[in-house]
Amino acid sequence: LLHEQCYIPKTSIHALAGLVFTLLLAWVSLYVIIKDAVLPKSDLFKILFLILCSYSSGILFTMIGLPHLVGIFLTGSVFRSVGFFNLTSKYKSVTVILRLLAISVTITKSGLGLNIDALIKYKWSILKFSLIPCTIEALVFAILAKFVYKFPWLWAIVFGYVICAVSSGPLLNTLYQLKNQGTYENTRMQSVLENAAYLDNIYSISAFTVCLNTLAQTGDIPLALCYGILDLIVAFFIGFILGSLTACFPHKKDEYMLQKRCLLVFFNGICTYFGLRIIGFPSGGPLSCFVAGAISSFCWKTQGWSDYNPVLNFECKLWSFLMEPLLFGLVGTEIDFKILDILEIITAIGMFLVIILIRGILGLFILIGDNFKLKENFFIILSWMPKGTVQAALSPQPLDMLRKSGTPEEVDLLRAEMIIRISVLAVIVITTLFSLIIKFTNKKLLSKNENTNEVS
DSSP states (O other): OOOGGGOOOOHHHHHHHEEEEHHHHHHHHHHHHHHGGGSSHHHSHHHHHHHHHHHHHHHHHHHHHHHHHHHHHHHHHHHOOOOOOOOOOHHHHHHHHHHHHHHHHHHHHHHHHOOOHHHHHHHHHHHHHHHHHHHHHHHHHHHHHHHSSSOOHHHHHHHHHSOOOOOHHHHHHHHHHHHHHTTTTOOOHHHHHHHHHHHHHHHHHHHHHHHHHHHHOSSHHHHHHHHHHHHHHEEEEEEEEHHHHHSSSSSSTTHHHHHHHHHHHHHHHOOOOOOHHHHTTTTHHHHHHHHHHHHHHHHHHTTTSSSSSSHHHHHHHIIIIIIIHHHHHHHHHHOOOOGGHHHHHHHHHHHHHHHHHHHHHHHHHTTTSSSSOHHHHHHHHHHHHOOOOOHHTTTTTTHHHHHHHHSSOOHHHHHHHHHHHHHHHIIIIIIHHOOOOOOOOOOOHHHOOOOOOOOO
């Protein structure tokens, strides 16, 4: 009976029960060591309980066919709205660090996933997919924020770069599913769009970080922007050096090579993301994380690894099981349902419709000359709409910056809180809508055809 695990089938419920059991043991272990600090009324217990409930709600939403991110966001919002998640000032600063830690993991994961061979082979397609739609959407949304919400220009541009990034999850999940079913496979499309999504994300994050740090300066704005660009240049070289070192150590024949590489990549992300802020390059952390991951992955391939990267697999599992519910759940706790403004929601949805229309029209022009079929073009445009991780990662940072400054102006606090609310709304509305559209139209838009060659 035990040999067959009591004949329990492998399901989402079984995985959830295993997580509950693991976290229960973790809580008991913490209690016997630090006792009162993890009792149900403590802040640490609230954070652990938030992670558990966020992960659970993500599974439940997936089971009913909705994006799991929506369930995680709503869990955090419910916790805040019912008054459960009111932390002391000490733990508020801890949650900021935890969010930044989660961001460093997802950026490192993106860097590890970047296929430099594909980037070189399809460079023009990848660059135009990653840079043009993101930039145009950021500028259009900034103009809307300027005239609809009366944001100052720099605040509006910061807002635009929060909103503009895409989530590749619905696209890649659909392509993997169709590939496994044997109904469709186009490795060129997958290579182009997957790598374009990684570059889209790091571009929007880096541009946002430069603009946000410029916003924090009281001096000359053009000079502050120049310093931000200098941060990115320095960050690129630091990431390149750290990625190269990670490829050299440990030795590829080391008995514990995989475990050591996983640890080195994880610590690389922490050191670059947090360390560059401390040494005076605050805009460079994300780019350095990304470059270090990409260079590490590229070097490991030259040392004999295939396209399967076990370190990337480790980072993906760390993200899915811990960092993702932590990040999205904590961002959700910044939203209080009791103070939502219906007019603000309606206005935001109208702005979303504008950027969806512009991104769709722009996508048709960008796809000219890429030799995809007409139905494939429509699928690509639909899959290039959903939002997700970047919005959760970036939207709280203006508010964190203001809280850290000590004496922020009330109007700036209201702007920062609005950025969080509308970013979360963008994920809930746009991601849910287009995930469902992709789910019900993918087999009609992507028909069985001949496989393209793999990237060498």
